[in-house]
Amino acid sequence: MFRSFLFISQIYPYGRMSHHFSKLQVGDSLSVRGPKGRFLYRPGAVKALGMLAGGTGLTPMFQVSRAVLENPKDSTKIYLIYANVTYEDILLKEELDNFHRKYPGRFSVHYVLEKPPNDWEGSVGYISKELIQSFCPAPSPDIQMLRCGPPMMNKAMQAHLDALGYSKETQFQF
Template sequence: MDFLSSSEGQLLISVSVGLIAVGTAYYLLSSKKPKVCLDPENFKEFKLVKKTQISHNVAKFKFALPTPTSVLGLPIGQHISCRGKDSQGEVVIKPYTPTTLDSDVGHFELVIKMYPQGRMSHHFREMREGDYMSVKGPKVARAILENPSDNTKVHLIYANVTFDDILLKDELDSLAKNYLDRFKIYYVLNQPPEVWNGGVGFVSKEMIQAHCPAPASDIQILRCGPPPMNKAMAGHLDALGYSSEMQFQF
């Protein structure tokens, strides 16, 4: 289970491991190829070297890569996850697509429209040249599913406050449709719309039992979320018999 989250949303993913081969190909690069910077599982820091105001609420952010010959390492059509803090100091994670190509070396750029009440917009608005942004690579689930030699199955519980808070819903639904036997998703909302067939409230022990495989030696639990959520999930998982070796917290 993987809680990929901000306070806007929490993701709980259980992974039934057939082959742990996630992303290996990304890193088997020859010495002649540019160094790939993204890590699909861990956030890395990138320095803001230039901020250009394009309009009253749009700016271009240029971030330096570790070396002049480094590339970001983002496959075409995928997003990076940026982590920042809102005006209340709460952690926010939101996906963005760079405007630079992966063939561009030494830097990457984001063009961001900043909304008055946007939680991640606040972070970008406050950024100054010399500050650092935490960035993570392509989603683990997609890397697993698009690897033909990987038999891993993914069960995802994705919790949010409202329907509009669900990030990348179309992409996740597409994965569930295209990989029926390998990717299952269950949405949970605190404030669901009038017509809703997902879970309601907080992620419970019963939801985990119903939508994730039982504890076993080939099960890996990945979770990420605010501290109270992670604490609650750890309690549920312990009670259900998932050992500490089966659990990993981002």
Template sequence: MQDKRKLLDQPLHGIYIPIGLLLFGTWLFSWSYMPYTIAFIVIVFSIRYYGALKRRTSIDKNIWRDFELIDKTLIAPMTSIYRFKLYRDDEVLDIPTGHHLACCFTINGKDEVRFYSPISNQFDAGFFDILVKHYEMGKVTRKLAQLQIGQTAKFRGFVGNLNYRPGMAKEIGLIAGGTGITPILQVITRVITNLEDDTKLKLIYGNETEKDILLKNEIDEIAAKYPNFNVHYTVTYPDPEWDGSKGYINREMIEQYGPEVSDENMLFICGPPEMKRNLFALTQEMGWKQDNVFCF
């Protein structure tokens, strides 16, 4: 059923019909008032146009726009959070769950584009955050690392295929490796901030070392506050005092710490390409249907 409250947002009902009625009414009443009617129309719709410009979102799907860097924080070896200013202080980045922003730098005359998932939530106004792991040969990450406060980077978006809906699954197993935690965090945030979404979330998060676990304090805090969210960590090269799982994410970990194989449950996987390929093949061996497994 169509929402009648949105009719005035459509050009037909919000612009063309009102203008036509005003002009027709003036013509019936007296032609002498036509200049005043036209002046009134110009004023009213100039105000509406100005209001529409002010409400326009900062991020455009097709146009690259410059965003000012206002803060950057090193949170792990070679990993930083970059905060960029939106065009309005009261604007929040209304990004679909699990989607990404495209970031572009022109390097040696060629546009280099990489994709990053904002980790700021739908209540953060005036800015957005991206988490970036730097690589020695990474062209875009090197440019971001050299960016100074007050300088700008180009973004556009959003990009992604996940169509998350509250209640789309009874339980969702979230499997992340390294910076693959960023779109997974979007899912977690969207679920825990929606009082009507009672989806149970089970996160398995793999990294090379304990120091590489990104945003661990924040994730642990969420797990402590929300009973429907559980997290389990594994590291490939553990310290002697590490008491979590060791090694790559495997079948035993998914069976023990993830949801059971069921048409009511789903798995979301994000990490390096080889990890996603291996884990997707593993889920098929475990009996998961393809439609119940989503790889970012």
């Protein structure tokens, strides 16, 4: 079966696949498998989604956000904390900012940069327990916390969520 889709990738100097991806041209084909993992979202199943994303880990968060926000029957609120190394690494920034403008009170995004520019107004460093506490919904059975990023980030985010009292049932890692 052939399907076309939007493919987002960052090119990293030492990335395993980056050099291969950097040589692809528009119109080239690529065989892929996946997606890995099973996240099933049902509209209105929770009152809020907290999302912790790093780098290209934004991809499933963006897809879920778009599906939730574009469903007029779904009132789920979304709280995204999105971490990157530099400003230039932020994927889909314009689209995320448009979600924030178009769906006030339903979608919020907070950016975190490890190496910010001088005029940066977002957070600096990494996603911390304090940031999660400040920008995401509090632990509750009627919220879901999603995370996706590099392995070390996922491990740290799980530890933060556990320490803050989010139950295993309310956490999902892509």
